[in-house]
Every structure is written in structure tokens, then in C-alpha cells.
Amino acid sequence: MYNEAEEAFQEFVRSRWSALVRTAYLLTGDRHLAEDVVQSTLAKAYRSWPRVCRSDNPDAYVRRMLVTCHRDRFRKRRVAEHLTDIPPEEATAQDDMARADEREVLARALAGLPKRQRAVVVLRYWEDLSEPEVARALGCSVGTVKSQAAKALAKLRVLLGSSRLALTG
Amino acid sequence: MTDSHMEEQLRRMLAEQAAGAAPSEPPYGAIVRQGRKARRRFRAGLATAAVVLAAIPGGAFAAQGEWFRDSGSAHAAARHTGFPDGAGVTPVSSPADSGESGGTGPSGPADPERQLLDGITLADATESLERCLDEYPQDVTSEQLRIVLAWVSQGDPNRGEEPLREVLAISDDPGGNFQVVCSDRPEGDLTGVMVSGSDYGTGLPVAPDLNATRFFHPTTGEWRTPFRWADFGLVEPEVRRVTVSYAGSTEEAVLEGQYFLVAGIAEDQPTDPPVVIGYGADGEVLYDSRQDPFYEPGM
Numbered sequence: 001m002y003n004e005a006e007e008a009f010q011e012f013v014r015s016r017w018s019a020l021v022r023t024a025y026l027l028t029g030d031r032h033l034a035e036d037v038v039q040s041t042l043a044k045a046y047r048s049w050p051r052v053c054r055s056d057n058p059d060a061y062v063r064r065m066l067v068t069c070h071r072d073r074f075r076k077r078r079v080a081e082h083l084t085d086i087p088p089e090e091a092t093a094q095d096d097m098a099r100a101d102e103r104e105v106l107a108r109a110l111a112g113l114p115k116r117q118r119a120v121v122v123l124r125y126w127e128d129l130s131e132p133e134v135a136r137a138l139g140c141s142v143g144t145v146k147s148q149a150a151k152a153l154a155k156l157r158v159l160l161g162s163s164r165l166a167l168t169g
Numbered sequence: 170m171t172d173s174h175m176e177e178q179l180r181r182m183l184a185e186q187a188a189g190a191a192p193s194e195p196p197y198g199a200i201v202r203q204g205r206k207a208r209r210r211f212r213a214g215l216a217t218a219a220v221v222l223a224a225i226p227g228g229a230f231a232a233q234g235e236w237f238r239d240s241g242s243a244h245a246a247a248r249h250t251g252f253p254d255g256a257g258v259t260p261v262s263s264p265a266d267s268g269e270s271g272g273t274g275p276s277g278p279a280d281p282e283r284q285l286l287d288g289i290t291l292a293d294a295t296e297s298l299e300r301c302l303d304e305y306p307q308d309v310t311s312e313q314l315r316i317v318l319a320w321v322s323q324g325d326p327n328r329g330e331e332p333l334r335e336v337l338a339i340s341d342d343p344g345g346n347f348q349v350v351c352s353d354r355p356e357g358d359l360t361g362v363m364v365s366g367s368d369y370g371t372g373l374p375v376a377p378d379l380n381a382t383r384f385f386h387p388t389t390g391e392w393r394t395p396f397r398w399a400d401f402g403l404v405e406p407e408v409r410r411v412t413v414s415y416a417g418s419t420e421e422a423v424l425e426g427q428y429f430l431v432a433g434i435a436e437d438q439p440t441d442p443p444v445v446i447g448y449g450a451d452g453e454v455l456y457d458s459r460q461d462p463f464y465e466p467g468m
Binding site for chain 1 (some may be wrong): 173176179180182183184185186188189191192193195196197199200202203204205206276303304305306307308310312328362363397
């Protein structure tokens, strides 16, 4: 039993690490911090692994843990939030430069959202969760998800729309 | 630009943004070490709380729920309790073995008749609490918590019209700083969980919980009477009695685990917020919510 559980956990970490870090990165705006949050999340998952396995959807369960970890980190430590970690710009072609600019603008726009709205945006449009799934992940009602998403989109439209970037469609 | 176009663009940009994160290899060893450390810390905390509550021989504690090979932790817990290896302790008022994990569940309230209301049993409340913790994992397990109030509240347009089972649980460890209110429908969806620390930092002898305001009145929609209301908050040790006056009647609160806990029925729609009074050993008023600058009942 031990070996099977340990192997299953190891496989879970191996297969989900990158996706979880990317989600955490969108939530935190900092790659190193994202890895820290995911490491803490997976340590908690390890502690409760039988319960995680018994859940209908271990991925969703751990994703909820990730959101909770991220939220608690701010609640407990009152850490100031600055989204300054822009992905490295490796491209030199004009298109790639434009995309790098776009990422920078998006990073700043996301940083301008309250963290709950940012979480809704990340879960809804990056993780592609349904509204009820986002509600479960955040521990709020579907109505709250809808209203927070609408507010976030309105803000992003303003923040991104003022740039010359892709949201002009 | 339409909303759907905006959403489509946002998805693409988020994907590109996330792709730039380029995660390194997972630090598997560090994750496991951190997980084991957290497990040991939890077991030590549970053992401390369990000693305060009661000692029941058996071995259930030492045997519970280990899936990983971390034999040192079980021994450490046994030493911590003062029991020899293989002897176990468990909280007294746990409702039942929770099954596969071998957990003992949360402790129950000191005065079930006044704290488990509207026909809710400790087993019912435990079921709701554990469902909450399953759905919304926290840093604690149900074994570390004590259920101190459970009642049935009305639904509302936002959360659905069917009645809700509300369960308030707090850290069973007297030094803990965790409280949770689970809103659950046994036959339907879990509707929410409200987690907060229990250190409000007002410095006053009584500190009504600001999160309790939602249980005074319908959060949305119209009043429907009779209305089951509930209130709770922290009390300092010098407070020996708390009353809450609301909707034309005065209820005596239960004091347990540094909390005051109270519920009542409003036969008519109240016009004023609850008035919370805390009394000392000689009946002197130590706290009056009407003079509390932090009290924001939201009515």
C-alpha cells in the first residue's frame, strides 16, 4: 500500500507540477513565489493523500488547495503584491517583440486586479473551469463568480484597451 | 469588442503568459519532507489537545491514517502524550470513526441541547463539517476542531431557497486560531465555507465576530419570519456571562472555548441590530456593543 500510494503521489507531482506552477504564476505574478506556493500545496496534498485520492477529481481537489494556499499566504502575512516578474523576452523578431509587450501589459493589468478577481480570471479563462467549478474552488457562490468576472473583465478592458495591443481584435 | 471576443483574447494572452513561466523540475524530495513535517506537527498538536480532553486506551491514535512510511512521527506523538508507544488517546465526544482514514472526527459542544439546534445531531454537523473540509481543504483536519454551534438557516436568492445547515467549528486546541462556518445542504450542493482567524484584535472583553452579521438577517432578498438568527464572537476570561438582545427578546449565550455562542428566533422583523452585553463575575457590565467602536452589525 505504501509503495503504491507513494508512487501514485510521485506520478501526480511529476505530471501536474508544470501546470500547477503556471496557474500559480498567473495568480502570484512571480515564478519563484509560484513554485513555493505549489510546493506548499503539494506538501499538504502529500499529508492528505488518501483523502485526495478518494475525491472524485484529485486535480480539482489539489487546485482548490492551491487557491487556498495562495489566499492564506496573503491573509496571514499581509504580503504586498507586486506583479513585476515579466517572462524573459527571447524573441527578436517584430511579432515576438509585440507579444512580449503584450505579456508585459497583461502582467500589469492582472496585477491591477484585486486578488479575488484575478483568481476568477485565472481559473475561468486559463484553467477553463465552469462558473460552478470556480465557485467551489474559491468557496463562494456562482453569483459571486459571475459578478467578480464581470468586474474583472471590465477593468481589464480598460487596462488593456488603453494599450495598442491585441485586445483591439 | 464583444465579451466573447474579449474572453477569447484573454484566454490566448493568459496561455502565452503562463507559457513564459517555464517551471523547473519538481522538488519532489523537498515536497515530501515538508509534507512529513506538517504531518508530525499536526500529530503533536492533536496529541496535546487530546491530553486536555481525555485519555482513552486503545491505540487508535497511533494507528490512524498513515499512508507513508514515517514511523518516527507515531513514536514522537506517543512520547508527547506521555503514553507509551502503542497506547492511544482520542477526544471524548467524537461522533464516530470516520471510516477508511481511521480519524475520530471533531469534538462536540459542551451543551448540545443549546448548541445543536433545529434537530441537527453531532453526526449531522460532523458530516457537514467534513464535507466542507473535503471540498475546501484547510490547514486543519476535522479532528483538530470542535463543533460549537449548528443551526438551520433560511436560504436566499443567492444561495438557493432551500434551508441550509450552518455549522460553526473552532480550533479544539485552546491556543488555536481558526474558525470555520460551513453552509451545507445535506441533499444538495455545499454552498460555501467561511474561514477566518479568531483573533480580532479589538482589545475589548467581548468581540462579536463581524462575519456573524450575515446570520442576523437575510443576506439577500426579503425577510421571512419566523427567522432563525445566530451570533458568536470572542470573550476574554473575565467575562462570565453574555446576553444578546435581538428582535424583542434576550438570549443567554453559551460560553465555550473563549467564544460566546447564541441563537434565537425572530418572530417579527427586527428594526435594530443585536445588542451584546458582557458581564463580569459580580454582574458588572464589562462590555456593551452599543459603545463598541468596532461593532458593525450592518443593519
